[in-house]
Amino acid sequence: MMKTNQEFLTTIEQPGRPEIPYTTLNLGPTHPATHGIFQNVLQLDGERIVSGEQTIGYIHRAFEKIAERRPFYQITPLTDRLNYCSAPINNMGWHLTVEKLLGVQIPKRVDYMRVMVMELARVADHIICNSILGVDTGALTGFTYVYQWREFIYEIYEEICGARLTTNMGRVGGFERDFNKIVFEKTRKFLKDFPPVWREFENLLSRNRIFMDRTIDTGGLSLERALNYGFTGPNLRACGLDYDLRAAEAYCSYEDFEFDIPVGTTGDTYDRFVVRNEEIWQSLRIIEQAMLKIEAMEPVFHADSDHYYLPPKQEVYKNMEALIYHFKIIMGEIEAPVGEVYNAVEGANGELGFYLVSDGGRTPYRLHFRRPCFIYYQAFPEMVKDQLLSDAIVVMSSLNVIAGELDA
Amino acid sequence: MEEIQSEQLQQKLQEAFGQIYDIQGDTFGVFNLELPVNQVFGLILHLFRDNELGFNYLTDICGVHFPDQKGKELGVVYHLQSMRKSKRLRIKVFVPLEKPEVPSLTGIYASANWMERETYDFYGIQFVGHPNLRRILNMDEMIDFPMRKEFPLEDPLREDKADYQFGR
DSSP: OOOOHHHHOOEEEETTEEEEEOEEEEEOSSOTTSSSSOEEEEEEETTEEEEEEEEOOTTOOOHHHHHTTSOGGGGHHHHHTTSGGGHHHHHHHHHHHHHHHHTOOOOHHHHHHHHHHHHHHHHHHHHHHHHHHHHHTTOHHHHHHHHHHHHHHHHHHHHHHSOSSSOOOOBTTBOSSOOOHHHHHHHHHHHHHHHHHHHHHHHHHHTOHHHHHHHTTSSOOOHHHHHHTTOOHHHHHTTTOOOOHHHHTOOTTGGGSOOOOOOOSSOSHHHHHHHHHHHHHHHHHHHHHHHHHHHTSOOOOBOSOTTTSOOOHHHHHHOHHHHHHHHHHHTTOSOOOEEEEEEEEEETTEEEEEEEEEESSSSOSEEEEEOHHHHHHTTHHHHHTTSBHHHHHHHHHHHTOOHHHHHO | OOOOOHHHHHHHHHHHHOSOSEEEEEETTEEEEEEOGGGHHHHHHHHHHOTTTOOOEEEEEEEEEOTTSTTOOEEEEEEEEETTTTEEEEEEEEEOSSSOEEEOOTTTOTTHHHHHHHHHHHHOOEEETOTTOOOSSSOTTOOSOTTSTTSOSSOTTOOTTSGGGGTO
């Protein structure tokens, strides 16, 4: 049960001061600066935060229960809606999990195509997180300036799969079709025109007096506490550990790429901002390498496994066998082997894991999403303790808590 | 980073605890272990403290329900990770439906707090020693534990989606 306001009105005693009750403030559920629907009940001493308690679950949609009724292909749209800022990473993570269970061999070129898409998604996610952190400190200009490049990445998605936000991209075993020429043209334009814009955005904020005053030494967490709280991704790297799943447990042929892992030192809001900035540069490096590799290879875009990969749509219209296979796969008639898989990918904000238990049926027996936002948000009261109310906003913003992923 | 092999890990665990667990070996790169409920806290504390193995990271806790396993209906699945040795470990504990009690790990890992609340919310597993065991994603007034298999997602009286409609 939620505590009532009366229970929160405890008192503090200080010598020479009359007893002052703490003020209880509801930050959220629908506050314009909380980036989603979650409630923080803060106790304030003046403007200083004494303690906080969160309530989540306002947009809980029971994805894990729904997944128990759906064949594997129909779970991809559910993963889109976890972290909707970087939906393709979730899609690929889910497909990699199913491929692991089914034992499908993926051609190298498909791996590179996936890497390219995932890194584009990571760039889009970091653009949103960092530019909105700027907005929370009062710099709206940077946000409006770089946001068009997120739209541009959405245009690249659109060329790949036809959708923009909830992409539902890819299939178990590869992609629905090959990347067309426009994908490469647009990506090349992105690699050419985006870096100067991003450099300008960095210059706007990273040495800005106001921004530095607001973010340095706010919301810091020691590495030990961060590990104890289960942090991963940029938020852990900002604390000083160079742990990245792309390097530590390379999946999807990430071992073929050259990139660095940026780390911070103190784990405060400024470090998280800088780590995300640097990750964008590394992602751009990876995209460039991936594009060169893809273009140099034979146009293979899916694994050669008739049982699990959907037949081409044109065949389905004309060929009876293809129609039967299409139907059997979509309706989940082809059974998966018995087993349990845990597969994790480096999502844009941390380790996104899928724990899948299969009993040999047409749907997962149990599917659990290990969502990084759910893990981060728990540490929020400890991070904002003894800080000012305005710091709570930038800390929450820099943690990159996405409500869709928090609640699943 | 020096990787640890599954055989080494198995040997080390047996040195510390003797031949007491049901070790199931590797499945898809994760080392599997099934434990009786009274041993789980001791083993995880040992893994947390042992600097050589370095399993200082709790990745995930989730529940699972097998209605047909008599006396072992509800399960809790722990995923631990050793970042230094690049190794993952899965520990499974099964408890009966009548008395679903599992020790809480909140004293070891701060991250266990919400994960255990989520597992309680969905499966009704009581984590003994948890400081604040209440629902987290569903509403407080709810009395069911919705992820259990006896709560079907769709109306069971509907016939248009039954298996025989699809020739199964």
